[in-house]
Amino acid sequence: MITRNIAGVNKLVFESILYREIENKGLIREEQPDFFLDLNLNQVIKAITEQKKDYHLDSIFYTPLKNIHNVTYRQKVFLDLQNERILQSIRTFSDKMEKMYRYLSGIERLYRYQKERWLMDSAEIYCEAVQTLFHDLTSESPESEAFKELIDYVGKYITSDEFENLRKETSGMRKKLDAVRFTMIIKTGKIVVKEYGGEEDYSAEIKDAFSKFSESGSGMKKVRTPQFPGMNHVEAAILDLVARIYPETFQDLLDYYEKNIDFIDPTIGKFQKEVQFYLTYIDYIAKLKDFGLQFCIPEISEVNRNVSCYDGFDIGLADKLTREGKAVVTNDFFLEGDQRIIVVTGPNHGGKTTFARMFGQTHYLGILGLPVPGTRSSLFLFDNIFTHFERSENLDNNRGKLEDDLVRIKTIMDRSTSRSIIIINEMLSSTTLKDAVTIGKKIVSEILGIGCLCLYVTFLDELASLDGTVSMVSTIVPDNPEERTYKIVKEPADGLAYAMALARKYRVTYDEIIRRISS
Template sequence: MAFKSIIYIKDENNLISYDLDLLTDLSLNDIFKGINGNIIDDNIDSILHKPLKYIENIKYRQDVFSDLMDNNLYNAVKLFSENSDILLYKIRGLNDLDDVQRKRCFLDSVYLYCNAITSLLESLKNADLKSSGFINLLDYLKNYTESDFFKSLKKESYNIEKIISSIRYKININGNKITVKKCLNDDDFSDEIINAFSKFLDDKNFDFNDDNSYEIGHVEASIIVLVSRLYPDEFGLMSSFFEKYNNFIDPVIEKFMHDIKFYLKYIIYMKRFTNYGLKFCIPKIINSGNVYADNIYDLALAQKLIIHGNIPVANSFSFNDANILIVTGPNNGGKTTFARSIGQVYYLSALGLPVPGSDAALNIPDKIFTHFEKSEAIENPEGRLEEELKRFKKIIDESTDKSVIIINEMLSSTTIMDGIEIGKKIIDLLIKRKCHSVYVTFIHELSELNGVKSYVAQVGNDHIKRAYKIIQEKSNGMAYAHALAEKYGLSYEILIKRIKNEDLSNIN
């Protein structure tokens, strides 16, 4: 198959649909910022906002990531990307240069381009490639470098570079007058000058000839013009070369230059966490069978924790024997973080990315929905409950048996009895829809319904400290509020004692 893109094999518009609230609810915006770094790359940002529905595209990306796990190939591709950045920066700045400078910079750019492609080709030849993405790229580069265009481009750029680099001239400065003349071999004092001034440099390996800057003053620019007049034939070759190869970058290779950063940036991003012992895995993509993920964690939370040298608690989940996970337990016990991490794993896997965790087998949903609690607006006359139910109805109406739904703390504005009754109807609708759903709730009675699997947030032996561990077990209905109240002096017994003491003090 002919190589067109390292990102898509085909059908790039077949995408998973989602509401923009999902990016906030699952903290994906924070993750995207972490991947992109300080400088937002619009191309990468666009890819991150387009989860794939077409499984072949997902596996295509996964295989590319697998190949890049080889350090030699990774380093070679990273070097190519770095050289590409320099090349594209030079090309963008050509119009800001004077005529001779522009043509010299253009020649250097072509020289860099040819070297970068040749080097990448050799690295791909020596690599044990498994992905169709890199295998097809290798075939493309072989054909491209054997083309008459590239052969001429490379040969002429090398020859002219050699000719231009061999030009020598001398400058006589007499007051305000500068005279430029050809330099004979016996007039060359370069070595003497370098030796005389090298002792003033901290870097003894400084290369006086390695100057990629073309931002020179008007005096230097004038000198270059004079030099070009001394060597009209040599500079004429450079001008002809500029006109002949003005649009020299192959469009497919240029697209690869931009797209490969998607992989490189994510690998760099992963290393921030793997350096702390956290794991990533390439999930198996399945159409049926047990959907699960082991030792997953919230990437957005991990970003914050590792700044202080801490790591999040990892948890696992499985949809085996049930399509609905009910998550209960004490407040601040990690329930929402657990649900969010499940949503992140689904979304990131749909991008073809390695996901946080040690092992996973996931289906690719057609849609991903989130229903997280929102602050009730004062101007909203319908009330929070009605607003929540309307949002849920929209989700149910638009979902299919292939969708994923993450619900967090719904019905918190109702009484327990109303919450149980409404919650039962919600779960009944989810069961009938047959989609994979995660439902975080304070109503532990919902975990006892048929067709659901119960997960419970754990606490320490003191019933106060949160373990942030979520395990599959039957809910005990405990919120451990009494232990917390005692810790902060707010239990019923303590409050009654205080009131009595205050009454006695008032009598005195």
């Protein structure tokens, strides 16, 4: 919402569905943040924005919000959009506007009477779209500031003279064109065109005679005449002949075009483009929700560092697994009291990296004002995320791997503030265990000193018991160390007799069978 001077009075006017206040001096990032690659956010955001490439939504997803009011502004829009009817009305509006833009594109190159008609068709959809939007939204009474102001704006717009005239002229023109009906006798190489004279429908007679054979409703795939969009020169020539049969109607059409060539209101146009940010994300997560995964709107705080997320998951991995029809394992994280660092240990290939990504992704998406994976979540309004992920040897670099590790972590710690998030995924693997423990402890204590939030995946169990840390472990199936659960927990495992364990694995114990067979 922006304060505007209208007729000498300062008024709040709907401006944007994305920002309540000017954010970060209006700076929009065109480049992906550094940590995108490590957190697999590059793939996630690509998958999200790819659905609506034409809208160039990437930069909005690259720009985390700094202003808590803007975060809640967006969250409240999402809350409103949880109302299926509100969501549907926005989708309907957006689809109609897209259709309208399609109609208008390339209009200048068309034949006479065709060009003018496409403009009229576009205006017809536009009027309908805007009116329906207003009607649908008012009847659902959304609660977000953004939608309330939008309703107010659209309400004023559709009662304006500008809109009223457009609507009336469009529907009048449509009626005249609908009244046109003509007859053609199509021969080879020649078409006779005249006014329709009331001849009978022959198809109906044939249909009736053959009804005994054709009535079964077999759902036959009907033959269709291929409908090529646009008009060929024969059709254009026929249209010119029709214009001679109906001269007044077609003169009116030319006049209509001159008058209404620019009919789209800029604010309405901008709204439709910006709202794609919401629609595209909702579409993306809907596919995951179909697989039983849940999303929630997190509590975002500028103060509380006891962050948490229950039943969260790596959104990129979940997208991949569900496409392959595989199950997605969910995990929780939470920090309590003075805990600032989650130390993740345990067997390899047990989901530790995934867990680290989940932690980072959840925060990042939350700060964009988006719903995040999980059933409930509290997050911290960070100022930056820094990631330190294991790298394959960099040949251009003369420094050793340990040195590289240390230089990178030093740079990160220098740039971090108490509002930052640091995510470390395995480092110090190139030195002796003893040295690694010593250095690791030092780094943990440095990070605690900065006061930022941190998730640290490590093979060093010793780091998991330090003050200010919480220890989490990736787990395996006890009977089968090769099999991973991808659960990151603190619990010990229990053992089972071999056959009964198998019965459980295949869900054919007494209890499972009773449950699985529906009565």
